[in-house]
Amino acid sequence: MKLYNTLSKKVEDFIPYENKMVKMYTCGPTVYHFAHIGNLRTYICEDVLQKTLEYLGYHVKRVMNITDVGHMTSDGDTGEDKMQKGALREHKTVYEIADFYTEAFMNDIDRLNIKRPEIIERASDHIDTYIEMIKALLDKEYAYEAGGNIYFDVSKFPNYYELSGKNQEDLLVGVREDVEEDKSKRNPADFGLWFTLSKFENQVMQWDSPWGRGYPGWHIECSGICYKYLGEYLDIHCGGVDNIFPHHTNEIAQSEGFLGHRWCNYWCHGEHLNDSTGKMSKSKGEFLTLSLLESKGYHPLVYRLFCLNSHYRSQLVFSYEAMEATKNAYQKLLGRIASIKENRSGEKEVDKIKKFESKFKLALENDLNTANAVTTLYDVLKSDCSNETKLYLIESFDTVLSLDLLEETKIEQGLEQYIENQIQKRNKAKKEKNYELADKIRNDLLEKGIELKDSREGTTYTIRK
Ligand SMILES: [Zn+2]
Incomplete structure (x- = not known):
């Protein structure tokens, strides 16, 4: 290290x-x-x-x-x-x-x-x-x-x-x-x-x-x-x-x-977090708390990802545009992982696991290069690894990144993508006349507090808090 x-x-x-x-x-x-x-x-x-x-x-x-x-x-x-x-x-x-x-x-x-x-x-x-x-x-x-x-x-x-x-x-x-x-x-x-x-x-x-x-x-x-x-x-x-x-x-x-x-x-x-005017402090400008970010629709883990994308020894400039971009990236990330989870397949590939884990370690061992560690996560998603291998690596990396990468339903930002995936899966099941699976998807969602409504325009949903 x-x-x-x-x-x-x-x-x-x-x-x-x-x-x-x-x-x-x-x-x-x-x-x-x-x-x-x-x-x-x-x-x-x-x-x-x-x-x-x-x-x-x-x-x-x-x-x-x-x-x-x-x-x-x-x-x-x-x-x-x-x-x-x-x-x-x-x-x-x-x-x-x-x-x-x-x-x-x-x-x-x-x-x-x-x-x-x-x-x-x-x-x-x-x-x-x-x-x-x-x-x-x-x-x-x-x-x-x-x-x-x-x-x-x-x-x-x-x-x-x-x-x-x-x-x-x-x-x-x-x-x-x-x-x-x-x-x-x-x-x-x-x-x-x-x-x-x-x-x-x-x-x-x-x-x-x-x-x-x-x-x-x-x-x-x-x-x-x-x-x-x-x-x-x-x-x-x-x-x-x-x-x-x-x-x-x-x-x-x-x-x-x-x-x-x-x-x-x-x-x-x-290093400091700055805003466009310089060092951020309690005494000037908007008092940025985690709760304020949440009230504006940014999950705390979006802020965590925003921080991980830069090196801890560089000054980081905060802006809502940057938060918006990070939020979108986070949503997409969770959505991609959710669909991997939905399609568990293949074996765990020991060699590939070793290769990516050592790449991930190398990034962090290099004075905590978290941005490269996050890049390694994307490399895994893009790779030809089996879904089982990918899921294993995602879980492994998340012990450090702590972005709840596998808990997509827990996080509202990823929820949208997750529900859309489930609806698509259900439509496919219905089309194939697999009503048992279609009903199962509907009931599983209901258990999570997500109610599907079918109409001629398609399927909509409501989330019970
Ligand atoms: Zn002290």
């Missing part, structure tokens, strides 16, 4: 610490609002990575956090408490907000056929772990107390700029606005591990600590949860490219400072 590693800025052979066991950590959502489809693109990419590794015979143990502590928008104690803002907006408590949006997020990833990580942990449930790590960082003098807060001293960590490839001067430009706010810090790039001085009124999420009542910095939650559930060595850490700095940069500093050795070997980052 070859994977681009943000740490080395190269495509590298993937070698886990322990043989076929992969420990994988993915940064989870901040649950104060719905996820936008740009965020979901990253989770699709991580899902494909996990399933590819499993396809290649690895066992993957994956952990994800849920950020439910109200963090600031920047590293300084400025910005706003997002959880609090959400709670005020919706007249709920911060905990209700967190529960509601966690549920909404889980719903989104389920509908996208993203496998839920084996371990999903809320940031607010692990305060003790963060305190333990911060204490150790203070003992080792990586951290210091200033103005009531605890900061990480980046000057003590020589590799601080390795992941982002930036230097101190670049970063100073970025943080200059905050300098005045953070007079207590030694170095403007130092980041908060624990805050006792909240700028937010009536902050609800606060906990006791050796340094006073307060709340953890954003970055420590991932270092903490990762350490608690995956131990001292991590194989792959994933997230969106916007996490490279400061979030992942700071995670490395904290974790390696705490552990005293190299922590994670591979850093894997998904």
Whole structure:
């Protein structure tokens, strides 16, 4: 398996610490609002990575956090408490907000056929772990107390700029606005591990600590949860490219400072989803959620296919035209597969299965070239393989692609094509006076909630929801 590693800025052979066991950590959502489809693109990419590794015979143990502590928008104690803002907006408590949006997020990833990580942990449930790590960082003098807060001293960590490839001067430009706010810090790039001085009124999420009542910095939650559930060595850490700095940069500093050795070997980052105006975000333009796409007639798996058709390290431009084209392609794909399923024939051809499976693997092993993997699926459909072979390969590929390729009736987008196929089959049966088969087709459809009506103009149908 070859994977681009943000740490080395190269495509590298993937070698886990322990043989076929992969420990994988993915940064989870901040649950104060719905996820936008740009965020979901990253989770699709991580899902494909996990399933590819499993396809290649690895066992993957994956952990994800849920950020439910109200963090600031920047590293300084400025910005706003997002959880609090959400709670005020919706007249709920911060905990209700967190529960509601966690549920909404889980719903989104389920509908996208993203496998839920084996371990999903809320940031607010692990305060003790963060305190333990911060204490150790203070003992080792990586951290210091200033103005009531605890900061990480980046000057003590020589590799601080390795992941982002930036230097101190670049970063100073970025943080200059905050300098005045953070007079207590030694170095403007130092980041908060624990805050006792909240700028937010009536902050609800606060906990006791050796340094006073307060709340953890954003970055420590991932270092903490990762350490608690995956131990001292991590194989792959994933997230969106916007996490490279400061979030992942700071995670490395904290974790390696705490552990005293190299922590994670591979850093894997998904690119942004853009719209025609540039980066897509919650704050500008139409707020694109999965539910919005659905309300416009795009099944979540149409969006999944749209993402798979591009490489995870390329920026992808979202448009409704592109969604429409993908929807049509998806419908056709499911229709083709449905008719193969209707005409099961031939034997499984071991050589052809091997050939196409290795082509499929080769695409994915090449830094997750999902577009080529999808092309391989089309190659199978076009090939002279027997239908049994095709179905075997489709099922095999779908363990990674997760497009419900064989469940055409489950998906409305494929349903039309499926019903048309069934009607044609029934017409043919009637023509051949095979009324038993014709009735069987009608009854099978009825069982699925699809009612056929015959008239002089032909056969129409209604779908009972
Ligand atoms: Zn994280």
